[in-house]
Amino acid sequence: MDKVDCVVVGAGPAGSSCAIGLARKGIKTVLLERGREAGGKNVASFVLFTDVLRMIIPEFEDEAPLERVVTDNSFICLFNKDFLEFRMRFSDFSEKRSAYTAYRSKFDKWFAQKAEEEGVELIRGVLVTGLLKEKGRVVGVRIGNEEILADVVVGADGVLSVVSRDSGLYEDDTSRYKLGIKEVLDLPPEIIEERFQLSKGEGCIKDGWGYPLSDVGGVFSLYTNTDSISIAVFAPIDSIRQGRVNLRQRLEEFKAHPYINSLLIGSSLREYEAHILSDGGRLKLKRLYSDGVILCGEAGGFMSSTWVGVPPAMLSGLKAAEAVALAKRRGRYDAESLSCYADLLRQTGLPRTLYNARRFSNLIVSLKGEQIEKLNCNLIRLTEDFTLGEIDFLSPGSSPMLSRIFDDFVMEFLPKYLRYPLKTIVKSLANLLVLIKKVKIRRSV
Amino acid sequence: MLSKSFSVQDKLARVHFIIDKEPHITVDKAKCLECESKPCLPACPAENYNYNEEARELTYNHEGCLECGTCRFICPMDAITWSYPRGGFGVAYKWG
Ligand SMILES: Cc1cc2nc3c(=O)[nH]c(=O)nc-3n(C[C@H](O)[C@H](O)[C@H](O)COP(=O)(O)OP(=O)(O)OC[C@H]3O[C@@H](n4cnc5c(N)ncnc54)[C@H](O)[C@@H]3O)c2cc1C
Numbered sequence: 001m002d003k004v005d006c007v008v009v010g011a012g013p014a015g016s017s018c019a020i021g022l023a024r025k026g027i028k029t030v031l032l033e034r035g036r037e038a039g040g041k042n043v044a045s046f047v048l049f050t051d052v053l054r055m056i057i058p059e060f061e062d063e064a065p066l067e068r069v070v071t072d073n074s075f076i077c078l079f080n081k082d083f084l085e086f087r088m089r090f091s092d093f094s095e096k097r098s099a100y101t102a103y104r105s106k107f108d109k110w111f112a113q114k115a116e117e118e119g120v121e122l123i124r125g126v127l128v129t130g131l132l133k134e135k136g137r138v139v140g141v142r143i144g145n146e147e148i149l150a151d152v153v154v155g156a157d158g159v160l161s162v163v164s165r166d167s168g169l170y171e172d173d174t175s176r177y178k179l180g181i182k183e184v185l186d187l188p189p190e191i192i193e194e195r196f197q198l199s200k201g202e203g204c205i206k207d208g209w210g211y212p213l214s215d216v217g218g219v220f221s222l223y224t225n226t227d228s229i230s231i232a233v234f235a236p237i238d239s240i241r242q243g244r245v246n247l248r249q250r251l252e253e254f255k256a257h258p259y260i261n262s263l264l265i266g267s268s269l270r271e272y273e274a275h276i277l278s279d280g281g282r283l284k285l286k287r288l289y290s291d292g293v294i295l296c297g298e299a300g301g302f303m304s305s306t307w308v309g310v311p312p313a314m315l316s317g318l319k320a321a322e323a324v325a326l327a328k329r330r331g332r333y334d335a336e337s338l339s340c341y342a343d344l345l346r347q348t349g350l351p352r353t354l355y356n357a358r359r360f361s362n363l364i365v366s367l368k369g370e371q372i373e374k375l376n377c378n379l380i381r382l383t384e385d386f387t388l389g390e391i392d393f394l395s396p397g398s399s400p401m402l403s404r405i406f407d408d409f410v411m412e413f414l415p416k417y418l419r420y421p422l423k424t425i426v427k428s429l430a431n432l433l434v435l436i437k438k439v440k441i442r443r444s445v
Numbered sequence: 446m447l448s449k450s451f452s453v454q455d456k457l458a459r460v461h462f463i464i465d466k467e468p469h470i471t472v473d474k475a476k477c478l479e480c481e482s483k484p485c486l487p488a489c490p491a492e493n494y495n496y497n498e499e500a501r502e503l504t505y506n507h508e509g510c511l512e513c514g515t516c517r518f519i520c521p522m523d524a525i526t527w528s529y530p531r532g533g534f535g536v537a538y539k540w541g
């Protein structure tokens with residue numbers, strides 16, 4: 001193959017967005033995917049927040065393979081037998097169509113096709129095995145014995161990225177990895193709508209923690225598609241390596257929980273899937289590019305389990321395309337010329353969000369076992385002892401310290417869909433503290 | 446109850462694979478004899494690693510690999526060599 005301007009490795013959300021961005025700037029781009037179909041290797045729960053995609057393809061709703069528009073969103077604290085669920089409906093969600101459920105294998109395939117329509121050459125079924133280098137500078141990719149030469153290589157090859165490792169920009173940090181195991185379970189649309197109290201075409205997403213993953217700081221999710229439910233459980237790789245968790249069994253325990261079971265009754269298995277994910281961003285933006293190479297998506301650490309991965313993958317892909325276009329104008333693709341990538345990223349606020357998300361996920365993993373159970377129990381007690389309706393639990397400033405935690409922490413650290421449930425929790429705790437103080441004062445009087 | 450509880454083998458029967466004869470996983474089995482905790486056994490979502498107590502031998506099967514990447518990071522003896530299957534081969538999810 002003749003030398004091309006740019007090779008993008010990986011046709012996931014990051015690679016396809018980047019390729020679209022490059023093609024729109026007139027840069028000759030080849031997009032390489034190891035699967036026979038783009039998406040055939042990829043796994044997510046999968047809720048798609050639409051803000052970034054809307055920027056790239058404003059009319060995506062007319063053609064993208066989407067399942068249900070998310071109108072109902074909850075956070076579940078699960079106990080051995082019981083549960084506590086914070087559940088919301090937002091008119092905002094349905095009016096602005098902020099999120100949809102979807103399947104990765106369908107969505108990624110469609111998105112890669114959009115890149116092809118922009119003029120990108122998509123080659124499927126090729127595995128990039130390493131980088132071609134000349135005097136330390138990346139000059140192309142190796143595909144077994146074959147080579148493709150390029151001015152610049154974009155690593156968009158996901159969490160197990162060959163490009164980020166072979167370029168020396170990244171070394172594995174297993175403390176940031178989690179394994180997710182997922183099942184897609186068939187269930188007729190009418191039953192889903194009745195069971196989850198949804199109108200036709202509307203969907204719900206439920207995330208949560210606690211049983212049966214509290215000892216390792218794991219989390220779970222349960223999302224509705226048109227005629228199926230996707231469930232997934234997640235645990236840190238370190239806990240798996242230490243033999244503390246058999247996630248296959250935990251998935252079965254999760255499904256057997258009375259509440260979860262009641263949501264899944266009558267369903268049957270359609271597909272079983274598993275994938276590792278990384279959590280919470282790279283701290284050094286300088287480690288995202290080097291001479292002739294640039295990283296985006298999960299290959300560059302743009303992912304956090306509390307902030308989902310597809311929108312940051314798309315956004316970083318777009319910014320990488322902008323950086324390459326600027327470098328092309330300068331006529332050089334060395335690290336210095338590509339360093340505008342860091343500024344472009346900073347302008348989006350993405351690095352800061354990921355940094356905060358990283359701190360939040362550290363907190364979840366460090367809040368292990370008893371602490372999560374205790375927190376869950378306190379929440380139950382809280383709802384038993386007080387009727388939330390009688391407490392002005394959303395009034396700010398009821399406890400200055402907790403309010404601050406709320407403002408700094410909840411609003412900054414959390415994905416949009418978790419903000420509201422946790423806002424309720426934090427505000428309720430704040431009020432609980434105030435009430436306890438009042439009771440104490442009354443007693444002492 | 447759920448209509449049916451599946452074994453991992455039953456679950457894998459619902460996944461499409463394009464099987465590569467060339468294995469993308471190799472294990473230096475001599476090291477397994479020294480390995481006490483054997484985390485690969487509970488770790489793999491596809492239950493691809495098994496230990497035959499009688500023969501004192503680790504067995505594994507690359508054909509049912511979901512390519513999740515876990516076993517790349519969990520072996521205490523560094524006995525597992527893992528790469529992706531060749532381009533176009535391996536797991537081919539229909540839904541994902
Ligand atoms: C169980 C689970 C649930 C998740 N749920 C959600 C969710 O609900 N919402 C959300 O937004 N995010 C979710 N995520 C995160 C999300 O899937 C990732 O963050 C996102 O896919 C990253 O996109 P990417 O394009 O960087 O990488 P990927 O999507 O991993 O794409 C990389 C692509 O590169 C290809 N590739 C890899 N190596 C090579 C190579 N050497 N040569 C050629 N091609 C190669 C792969 O086949 C793949 O198509 C979830 C992740 C998991 C594991």
Ligand code: SF4
Nearest residue numbers: 477480485520522524
């Ligand atoms: S963890 Fe590694 S050394 Fe131990 S049994 Fe498994 S493959 Fe062998």
Ligand code: SF4
Nearest residue numbers: 489510511513514516
């Ligand atoms: S990559 Fe995952 S599915 Fe494949 S053998 Fe390793 S742990 Fe099992």
